[in-house]
Amino acid sequence: MASYGEKQACVSGLGQSSINRKPSVYPFKLAVEACLRAIEDAGLTIDDIDGAACWPGGVNFLGEGPSAAAVGDIKNSLGLKLNWYSSGEGAAMFAPVINAIGAIAAGYATHVLCWRAVGERWVPTYSHANAAGGPLPRVAGWMQWTAPYWAPSAANWTALVAGAHMHRYGITREQMAAIPIVQRRNAGLNPNAIYREPLTMDAYLGARMVTTPFCLYDCDVPCDGATAVIVSRLDAAKDLRRKPIRFEAVGAAATDRMDTWFARDDFPHMMMHDAARAMWRRTDLKPKDVGSAHLYDGFTYLAMFWLEALGFMKEGEVGAFIEGGRRISLDGELPLNTNGGQLSEGRLHGLGHLHEAVLQLRGQAGERQVKDLKVSVTGVGGGGFGGALLLTNEDL
């Protein structure tokens, strides 16, 4: 196995803001809160931070909306002195982390502050803006292929890919239900989760539909909140407050001839399948070595696609694997989204999954702690982009 740069990098600090279903704290302040907590958690000072990365990109002075804090905003508030920074696109919500690993490997930085801050409750979403009436906006780029057909949401796009997969393999909504039901049970053990009351099969099957096969409980919960992680060079993190959680492998790839939601040769695969393959090529570990999975669940089916993409079962077998929820429960063979995921905790948009994976590997997950955990996998994104991280608490 070649010596890949990620093996010399780790997560040294974690920070999360309050998670708000209703607009209550200005989203930019949530981003600052998460960043300060991550630096303190690592046992570092602000002056130790020499790199910064966030996603998505954007100019300074964001404050709210889909991205509530740009690099410049946090830099200015914390007085960071940066040798390197990035707000680049890339492997979905893991772009900051994977870019930071690259920067550390290149020697640009030692301790990189990475964050994702969402303030989508503070500002009207696309659909709310339309609901206000008035002329419809012109659309460009990817949206031109969807919005003219009144399909403006990733819920619709994911539903189209999921529908093809369900049809091909005979997967049912009763099988899908295991994911929101199990995750809601996990959220009951997570004091920070937005929705913690148990979800029953009857409630799931009786819920209002959003876009078939997705009902309300198949769609994640928009919120205002922020997550920050410190990515450090491994040898510089050995004597810090927390045990370093090492990156065993990263996956970010785009290998199909036409990488869009619908035009791939291997439809109904998505970009996550490329990312997952790329990740496994960089490690000797195998799916059987993984003790917990923290997979993007903007919609139920994305987590299902991730499970297949990562090779936990054969193509088309995810329905049978999750059915009834036993295997993906906390005491099952592959605990999934132990914090409740975005379906219950809230849409922290990817970095929430990394936050939970690291908590679990540190043994800090409280009542929902997975026993004897050594390796966790997390994957984010889906359709038009994707990124995967394999993490371990074992020494190199």
Next chain:
Amino acid sequence: MSDEVVLSRPLPVITEMNAYFWRSGQKGRLEILRCEACGLYIHPYAALCPRCRSEAVSPEPVSGRGTVASFTINHQPWFPHVPVPYVIALVQLEEQDDIRLVANLPGCPIEDVRVGLPVEVCFEQHGDIFVPLFRPAAGADRG
């Protein structure tokens, strides 16, 4: 379609790259970009053929026939002027499996839509833009 109320849609910004697609309906047909060297159909648009890298890519009329590769019945009122539920389909063109277009299916009751349903293109005019839509093909078994 003169007997149907035409509801407004978010319309595309027309550019050098996409005008052929959104305006070919004026000629009563659908056009898709195609590589003259290797014959690959390409959608969404590209400047070179992604298979053989030829620069000789240009719009070419297609049959307008296809099948429903997938569909979703949308219940969420994203647009208050559009009655829900409505069908959003993914139509796979007869010429090439991976040319898949998102579309609505006017003239197809929700209960009739199914994977594999044969469909054919029709157009809905919005000024100088002709939005390609699909109807069940004549004689299609709506199963």
